[in-house]
Amino acid sequence: MPRNPYSAADTGQLADTRLEPDSRLGALARRLAAIVTDRVQDDLAGVGITDxxxxxxxxxxxxxxxxxxxxTEIAERLGSTKQTVGPLVDELVARGYLHRRRDPADARAKIVDFTPGGTTAAEAARRSAENIDRQWADRIGDRRLDECRATLWELVNEPADSTGGS
Known part of the structure; x- marks a missing residue:
């Protein structure tokens, strides 16, 4: 199967990171996110989406x-800035995945949305991520996966400084 050229594992970003069962939760979460991203990108590459x-x-x-x-809404959803998100959107528009249209509520503003090709790519990525969840449920069981998801949700929705730690 073709590999995506943007794989974190292929660039050595994660290959040298040693994790143990008692590693910090943030390190485990980063590794898990990289595994999901790499697998989604591999699946996309398998259907010819490598960019x-x-x-x-x-x-x-x-x-x-x-x-x-x-x-600005996309940036807010990502916890990022317009200056960071804007160039990424520009790249996706140039590659034919997204398009801009006038905002009916404000003619000065633009709405970013999927093109048909972008919808196809986004749906392929979503299906890949769902398959990963199913594989993990098969491995550890639905109950444990649900508990893991609920625990992670609880952690990401409570700011670290509100837990009383320093």
Whole structure:
């Protein structure tokens, strides 16, 4: 199967990182995210989509299945800035995955949305991620996967400084 040229493992970013069962949760979460990203990119490469970087996939996820969004809304959803997200959106527009249209609520603003090709790529990425979840459920069981998801959700929705730690 073709490899995506943007694989974190292939660039050596994670290959030398040694993790143990008692490694910090942040390190384990980063590794897990990289595994998912690499597998999604491998699946996309398998259907001929090799020009998407991990940051592009985050833009896809932030757009979701709605009616599009302004760049500022995408940035907010990602916890990022317009200055960071804007160039990524420009790349995706240039590659034919996204397009811009006037915002009916404000003619000065633009809404970013998927093109048909972008919808195809986003759906392929979503299916890949769902397959990964199913494989993990098969490995550790639905109950443990649900508990893991619920625990991670609880952690990401409580700021670290509010837990009383320093």
């Amino acid at each position: 998407l970087r991990p940051a592009h996939l985050r833009i896809f996820a932030a757009l979701g299945h709605g009616d599009g969004a302004r760049v």
